[in-house]
Amino acid sequence: MVLGCSGRTLASVEQLLVSVHCSLVRTDARNIDIGVVVGAADSAALRDRIAQVRTTHPDIAIIAIVERGSIDLASYCMQQGVADILELPVTTHELSKQLLLAAAKTRDARKLRALSAKRALRIRDLKRQLTTNQDSVQQVGDVCESLANGYRVVADQFGHQIRTAQLITEVQTLLRLELDVESLLRTTLEFMLRKVGAVNAAIFLPSSCGDFTLGAYVNYDCPRDAAQHMLEDLCHALAPAFEHRPGLHIIADGGKSPHLIGEQTGFVAESTLAVHSAASDGECIAVLAIFRDKRQPFDDNTIETVRIIADRFGDQLTRVIKTNTRHKPARDAWDVA
DSSP states (O other), rough: OOOTEEEOOOHHHHHHHHHHHHHHHHGGGGGOOEEEEOOOSSSSHHHHHHOOOOOOOOEEEEEEEEEEHHHHHHHHHHTOOOSSSEEESHHHHHHHHHHHHHHHHHHHHHHHHHHHHHHHHHHHHHHHHHHHOOGGHHHHHHHHHHHHHHHHHHHHHHHHHHHHHHHHHHHHHTTTTTOOOHHHHHHHHHHHHHHSOOOEEEEEEEESSSEEEEEEEEESSSSSHHHHHHHHHHHHHHHHHHHOEEEEEEEEEEGGGHHHHOOHHHHHEEEEEEEEEEEEETEEEEEEEEEETTTTTTOOHHHHHHHHHHHHHHHHHHHHHHHHHOOOTTTOOOOOO
């Protein structure tokens, strides 16, 4: 395998698939982990192939590789549970990475199903054995209840993993369609509000001067006359404070962290915040912040949702910046005009 070569045509992609097939994909037809569907563009034939793979192998992860994607195709793939859509050109490294992720997802799902099936068999066997003893009626109830609780825990864990995988697929498919910074910021905030609910949100971008600028924002319930000054203050305080702190951070009470939010952000001082710093090659490329009244703190599910969306936003922003830099070397990668 030669890493770094690009698949720019369907024929070259098929060669890439051959180059990584032996090391990444099982060839045993009874235990397939990944289905790869390749097509020139959105068509009835491509959709039929996706549906056929899903019908014959309902438990595997599917990756679609096309020359040109579309919103309709992305929507159809989400309905079919496609793990990812890759548009040409694609590198061997990226293809290998996506194949490994898809294979891991399939194997994890199989393990959970096998564990659930094993527990169900244990429940039936124990019921059959214990009910033969009339003196052990109470024991049967206790054991069955304990096993049922264990089965419910496994089912809940499996359901959570399924919901998480669906959210990752949805946001990843949506954001990969955005190929410029401005539309990516707008789509990210719109999707964040749709999944998290009513929040104020802003994305700050580093400038060539070393400070931060406001890239995009949503004002839900901040006082309108004070919103602009508040956001400018967050540019100078909040964004630099998290520039070198990658990942998601929760500030339960903004009023207790004036060194992070600034001295003039009175509204934010009464808020709870979630701040995510996205980095690429060790450098901060964006700081995303959402906040709302501290009497409505973010629960664990909301925090996990924000983390998933913010991580995928950072991945796509990295792609957009590198694409702009590669095709427009003489201009600033942040120039979205």
